[in-house]
């Protein structure tokens with residue numbers, strides 16, 4: 001049983017206009033076996049949170065902490081975080097020229113496990129996982145993400161999730177750009193990984209449709225770099241009907257209170 | 266790779282223009298004077314003792330108009346302003362362009378199948394000049410100064426088993442001249458490896474004759490010591506239905522400038538020209554190639570890939586492809602890709618495609634110089650791969666496309682190891 005704990009996280013980036021604060025005090029605790037959904041409008045800082053957990057150099061943590069079972073994640077390099085058990089399925093997976101999928105998957109697995117996987121079982125595992133995600137076998141010969149469609153890139157992210165078996169998976173808008181069939185296939189992949197019982201999931205999404213397939217116990221609404229509301233799955237249902245409007249600037253506290261009252265009624 | 270500029274163009278439709286906009290970065294265009302010139306600078310004995318092209322009043326803008334001559338005196342002393350020398354630091358040529366080349370030439374040791382003939386001949390041998398004519402002063406200087414030549418002949422219809430290995434070992438820093446002739450006679454098949462090692466200051470002419478129906482692979486490896494200076498003109502002349510594969514690998518040396526060319530003299534021939542270079546701090550690795558589609562229905566495919574790292578690592582790639590008026594049905598593609606691994610390195614890449622006929626099957630070029638980018642690194646590291654391993658993975662993958670073309674396992678392994686050493690060198 002592991003715990004990923006984010007406490008009062010403030011993150012800024014350097015822009016041409018100077019420093020810009022994007023995360024303004026985020027706190028969140030995820031445990032093995034749990035699924036948390038983070039939902040929020042475009043530009044609210046969801047990807048920033050995900051990338052900061054993974055250690056992208058563009059994001060500067062100005063205060064707050066991230067710990068994994070008490071270990072300081074912020075002190076770890078990007079690769080150390082991955083080896084400690086954090087996995088980020090990216091919103092926009094990067095194309096890496098010159099590196100074949102086969103080579104990449106084997107190298108990453110070796111790095112994460114600290115030893116090379118047994119060639120025969122590994123090849124079999126990769127093949128089986130690809131088949132379940134309906135990824136063509138010839139993808140192993142292609143370069144990492146090179147020329148993959150949006151949907152193919154997302155499947156390949158989940159392929160890695162299933163093969164690398166992280167302690168915590170952060171899925172950044174894995175649902176976007178997927179048609180209904182692909183959404184199902186990808187969600188099943190996440191659910192399979194989850195069902196093994198050793199993983200916590202942070203599911204970042206803008207829309208609720210993926211929540212038909214992946215069921216979160218906790219929902220956090222993210223607006224302007226902060227969690228503005230938290231609840232159970234019912235909160236997602238409400239967002240489905242009402243959207244984010246009531247959280248946006250201009251919609252004062254009174255509006256939110258009124259909406260709450262309406263929802264309660 | 267982000268920050269990549271890639272141009273691609275394939276054309277099949279006839280065009281009235283001799284030169285198609287956007288097809289050269291240099292804006293070179295065909296001189297009308299030269300357009301009417303000879304088909305090939307190699308018209309046989311007749312041209313052997315006098316010069317062609319680039320004469321008074323003829324602008325040396327089209328590749329067709331470049332001066333070619335066996336006589337050093339026909340080439341003006343270099344100033345560095347010449348189009349084909351503008352990237353080369355002349356000071357570091359250590360006299361190859363100006364001095365008498367009387368130093369000891371690299372020793373030549375040839376091993377290979379018994380069916381292949383190896384001879385050492387004097388300057389007057391009939392085969393000298395059968396495939397090449399100098400196109401620049403440094404090459405002409407070697408032509409004027411070499412004392413003996415190595416002639417390697419793959420006899421007609423012989424399929425040579427295993428590669429012919431030609432080890433050229435530098436004999437020190439005296440400026441020297443080298444001459445090698447490789448003849449693949451009709452319907453023969455062979456792989457020849459030119460293996461340059463040690464310390465040398467040498468200008469070299471390699472003549473390659475690929476006769477009708479012959480299939481020849483020539484691999485030129487430059488794994489010189491750090492202080493070597495090497496200029497190498499490698500000119501191939503292809504007969505009917507000949508197949509020629511040329512691979513240049515430049516890793517070692519202070520300054521290496523290879524100028525390979527392929528000339529088609531009869532229809533149906535195919536040329537593949539590949540290159541791999543890896544420049545470290547201070548190294549100058551230059552490759553200027555020329556494909557002369559002088560006759561109809563020939564094919565050429567060019568791919569050079571380079572990696573650069575360290576301060577003042579400099580690579581130059583210039584690819585001249587000329588499709589002459591007669592060369593209907595030509596199919597050609599050339600590409601150069603560079604991967605810049607650190608700050609302070611510079612890759613120049615200039616594809617030039619000149620087209621004098623619209624009746625071709627295809628013609629295109631691409632040039633891209635990319636940086637090994639932080640986003641690539643992040644993606645790989647986010648999967649647990651340490652930074653060093655990630656860098657290797659990318660560079661190895663990038664260069665492997667060329668190494669795979671060699672198809673001589675021992676050399677592929679050797680080059681893979683050499684690339685690993687290059688990568689390890691910067692990590693300290």
Ligand SMILES: Nc1ncnc2c1ncn2[C@@H]1O[C@H](COP(=O)(O)OP(=O)(O)OP(=O)(O)O)[C@@H](O)[C@H]1O
Pocket residue numbers: 013014015022040041042043044045046047048049091173206
């Ligand atoms: N490199 C950058 N330069 C300037 N602004 C940036 C940069 N990266 C992020 N931002 C800004 O930070 C804010 C948060 O961006 P982020 O990508 O985290 O949002 P998001 O919630 O993931 O949005 P989406 O739903 O569109 O994916 C946005 O206002 C964005 O414009």
Ligand SMILES: [Mg+2]
Pocket residue numbers: 046047048091172173
């Ligand atoms: Mg986002």
